[in-house]
Amino acid sequence: MRPANPTMPGTFQVDLRGLVALLSRHLYRSPDVYIRELLQNAVDAVAARRRFEPGVAGAVEIDVVEPGDGPPEVIVTDNGIGLTGTELVELLATIGRSSKRGELSRHRDYIGQFGIGLLACFLVADEITVVTRSAKDPDARALRWQGRADGTYDITPVESDLPAGTRVHLRARPGSEHRLSRGHVLRLTHRYGGLLPLPVRLGSTRVNDEPPPWELPALTQEQERENALSYARRVLDLDPLDAIPLHADGVRGLAFVLPYEPSPAARQDHRVYLRRMLLSESADRLLPDWAFFVRCVIDADDLRPNAARDGFVEDARLDAVREQLGRCIRDHLTDLARLWPSRLAGVVAMHHAGISALAVHDEQCLLLFADWLPVDTSLGRMTLGEHARRFGELRFVRRCDDFRRVAPIAAAQGRCVVNGGPANVSTLLDRLALLRPERKIVELDPTEVVDSFTDLSVAEQAEVADLVRLAESALWRHGVGVQVRAFAPTQMHATLVAPEGCRSRRQLGRAQSIVDGPVALGPASHLCLNFANAAVRELARQARQGRIMRVRRAVELLYVQALLLGHHPLRDREFSLLDEVVLDFVEDRG
Ligand SMILES: Nc1ncnc2c1ncn2[C@@H]1O[C@H](COP(=O)(O)OP(=O)(O)OP(=O)(O)O)[C@@H](O)[C@H]1O
Secondary structure (H helix, E strand, O other), X not given: OOOOOOOOOOOOOOOHHHHHHHHHHHHOOOOOHHHHHHHHHHHHHHHHHHXXXXXXXXXXXXXXXXXXXXXXEEEEEEOOOOOOHHHHHHHHOOOOOOOOHHHHXXXXXXXXXXXXXXXXXXXXXXXXXXXXXXXXXXXXXXXEEEEEOOOOEEEEXXXXXXXXXXXXXXXXXXXXXXXXXXXXXXXXXXXXXXOOOOOEEEOOEEOOOOOXXXXXXXXXXXXXXXXXXXXXXXXXXXXXXXXXXXXXOOEEEEEEEOOXXXXXXXXXXXXXXXXXXXXXXXXXXXXXXXXXXXXEEEEEOOOOXXXXXXXXXXXXXXXXXXXXXXXXXXXXXXXXXXXXXXXXXXXXXXXXXXXXXXXXXXXXXXXXXHHHOEEEEOOEEEEHHHHHHHHOOEEEEOOHHHHHHHHHHHHHOOOOXXXXXXXXXXXXXXXXXXXXXXXXXXXXXXXXXXXXXEOOOHHHHHHHHHHHHHHHHHHHHHOOEEEEEEOOXXXXXXXXXXXXXXXXXXXXXXXOOOOOOOOOOOOOOEEEEEOOOHHHHHHHHHHHOOOHHHHHHHHHHHHHHHHHHOOOOOOHHHHHHHHHHHHHHHHOOO
């Protein structure tokens, strides 16, 4: 029989150096977070003291000692709750133990919760010295706790006149001197603690004397907006198109409409504060995807920070806040449409590509922005709203090639045709047609425009018969048929048409397959010469006079011109044709 294994109980041992290396490489973006963790502990300590001494005026003081012949030292002092000897062992010297955790669900007062923040100090110093006196016991002695990066610590009572509270000393380790220099500490304190609600001083300088931008006094809405815009210029180095006040449960802030076009797929770099302590300047996923064109600054009371403290934990609370912030932005834009249409037009003009891409999937986004989206039409660029006001019914062609071909003709006839070719436009128009049937959005068959061409009378047909014959024989090798009809604009010599919509061809009963478009352009396309154009009539006259070579060359030239006007790619044979025509011209043949 095998003997049972003897039980060997034990406790985990922590290799502090390994843990600190892990934090610095994988959790924190920069060793600079040590200031954030010290500030946060000081603010939390004041909050803890206020729980049993309400109204105590909290303050945080930072000193930087730069001896010149040695490494700089940073000292952070608070008049918070302080620590007893037992707490020093249980809380400071026990990794992962926090006094704030269980209470967090009951109290929104604390920023910390993981019990690892103090370790960030080992990113810049080999030793952390904490001198503390507990506020809970008036007779408590001051104690010094010295923790070292090798995982050892000692606690000694000290004779100190320190009132209740805590003072943390850090001396820069070789290589980190710059991070503990006065200028750097001032910048970091300003960045992380600039909005903290209790006074923070560096030496005699008050670091946080400005209220958050959403709390700046303002008599009117316009003044409020101006305050917000000037904050963005000063602090974010951004000149936004507009500022949007944000309110959600336990969250307040501002959203700024970006003055440049970001990619909808790009990270949203939001500036987020947790109980007025800067958490991150590059938080993502705080707003719905469609709001990619704004960048926001918010302060949250009870969203849960992730351990790296560069964003919030994805949970139901964050979902709800995201939804509410999205609603604020939507409502604001709807108000703009009513009260400041020119501002909304500016926003959409800047961000329409991204907005269109999103509106394809997001119905609300489509309905919100549809009227402000610009489209190209045969009568120039205009918004869909403007189009609806001017023309009522909207007719569009699906492809850019069709648009290029019909636009000049439609324009000359005063008809407004929308180009559905650019990315997303025709999909958006299809969706809008379903969502808002009263808008009467219909696809236009490009050949309809051609159908409005006027057929020639019998006499006129006789007049152009020689031209048609010569032109057909000239273009035969290109697989292109010829017809002559009259259409506007009169300056246009010719256009390429598919025979499908060509009544005269149908009337002539010629069997032609229907081929159209740049790649497929082939044997079934027709060059439609414009009888309303003076040069074409002159060509008909010269054809009657038998000037065969000249007419053939001119027709070939008009064919290439029609290809170019329709933005059809030229093939080798059309290039050589062009070459021949130019050579003829240069050598004065024909
Ligand atoms: N300045 C201070 N005054 C009083 N207690 C402090 C102070 N600094 C730290 N402590 C105590 O030490 C504990 C551990 O601090 P630490 O910064 O490591 O973690 P935390 O603040 O609890 O959580 P987090 O890791 O999220 O920052 C705190 O929970 C707190 O009880």
